[in-house]
Amino acid sequence: MASITLKNIPQEVHERLKRRARVNRRSLQQEIMACLERAVLPRKVDPDEILAQVREVHDLFEDEMTVDEIDRAIREGRP
Numbered sequence: 001m002a003s004i005t006l007k008n009i010p011q012e013v014h015e016r017l018k019r020r021a022r023v024n025r026r027s028l029q030q031e032i033m034a035c036l037e038r039a040v041l042p043r044k045v046d047p048d049e050i051l052a053q054v055r056e057v058h059d060l061f062e063d064e065m066t067v068d069e070i071d072r073a074i075r076e077g078r079p
Contacts, residue, residue, distance in 0.1 A: 006032075 021031035065073070 017031055017035070018028060020035075021028045024031060024034070026034065
């Protein structure tokens with residue numbers, strides 16, 4: 001496995017990394033690795049998980065809106 005040495009890390013970045021490491025119960029090294037992996041490795045997407053999340057949001061809305069109702073709400077500035 002390769003090694004990387006980081007130099008001249010801004011103090012604010014260092015403090016935030018340390019805080020994240022504490023919150024996530026990781027060492028600073030583990031937190032930096034997690035950040036790097038998230039930044040450069042492709043994320044696996046589970047279509048079933050995404051569909052389940054969409055269904056949960058959909059179920060929050062009991063009444064369906066028509067296209068005209070949506071357009072009117074947008075024109076009136078309502079979400």
